[in-house]
Amino acid sequence: MTAPHLIYFADPMCSWCYGFSPVMEDIRRTFGRALPVRLVMGGLRPGTETPMTPEARDSLRGHWTHITEATGLPFGRAVLDEPGFLYDTDPAARAVVRVRRDNPEGAIAYLGRLQRAFYAEDRNITRPEVLAELAAGYGVAPDAFLADFDTDDLKHETWADYGVSQRAGVTGFPTLVAGPGAEGTYGVVTRGYNPGDQVVAILKAWLEGPPANG
Numbered sequence: 649m650t651a652p653h654l655i656y657f658a659d660p661m662c663s664w665c666y667g668f669s670p671v672m673e674d675i676r677r678t679f680g681r682a683l684p685v686r687l688v689m690g691g692l693r694p695g696t697e698t699p700m701t702p703e704a705r706d707s708l709r710g711h712w713t714h715i716t717e718a719t720g721l722p723f724g725r726a727v728l729d730e731p732g733f734l735y736d737t738d739p740a741a742r743a744v745v746r747v748r749r750d751n752p753e754g755a756i757a758y759l760g761r762l763q764r765a766f767y768a769e770d771r772n773i774t775r776p777e778v779l780a781e782l783a784a785g786y787g788v789a790p791d792a793f794l795a796d797f798d799t800d801d802l803k804h805e806t807w808a809d810y811g812v813s814q815r816a817g818v819t820g821f822p823t824l825v826a827g828p829g830a831e832g833t834y835g836v837v838t839r840g841y842n843p844g845d846q847v848v849a850i851l852k853a854w855l856e857g858p859p860a861n862g
Contacts, residue, residue, distance in 0.1 A: 671841075690809075
C-alpha cells in the first residue's frame with residue numbers, strides 16, 4: 649500500500665490483543681476505509697507441545713485480572729482447565745489467515761470474534777471445528793475452511809506472517825504501526841495496550857503530519 653494505512657501485529661490468543669479489540673473497533677468507526685488496516689499474525693506461542701501446568705494457569709488468570717481492570721472486558725476461566733490443554737496459538741492464527749484470504753476486511757472482525765470466544769465464552773479455539781464454525785460468519789464455509797486448514801500452503805502463509813513480524817522488530821502484541829509518511833517512513837502508534845481515545849488522537853494527528861514514533 650502507498651496510501652496511508654495501518655499495520656496491526658496481533659495474535660488471537662494474546663490477552664492484551666483481546667483488550668485492544670475495542671480500540672480497533674474505535675479506529676474502524678472513526679476512519680472507516682479512509683485508513684485501511686493490514687493485519688499480520690505475530691506468532692505468540694505457535695507450536696506449543698507442553699500442556700499448561702497448574703502454576704501457569706494461575707499466573708495467566710492473574711494476568712487476565714489486570715486486563716479486566718484496565719479494559720473492563722470479561723474473562724472466563726474454565727477453558728484453561730480442559731485436560732491436557734495446549735496454549736498453542738498457531739491454529740487460531742492460521743484460521744485468521746484463512747479468513748483473510750477470502751475476506752480481508754472481515755479478518756479483524758473474525759480475530760475479535762475468536763478472542764471473545766476464547767476469553768469470554770470459554771471456547772477452545774485451538775480446535776479446528778470451533779474455528780470453522782466461527783469462520784462461517786465471515787464468509788468461509790466450514791467445509792472449505794476445514795479442507796484448507798491443515799494444508800502446507802496455509803501453514804506456510806501463516807508462518808510467513810510470523811516472519812514479517814520478526815523482521816519488523818515486533819517483540820510484543822498488540823503493536824500498531826502507521827505509514828507511509830511524507831518520506832515513505834512508518835511510525836509506531838502503540839506498542840502494547842493504550843485506550844481508544846489516545847490511539848485515535850494519535851492517528852488524527854498523524855494524518856495531519858508525520859507519524860509518531862515511540
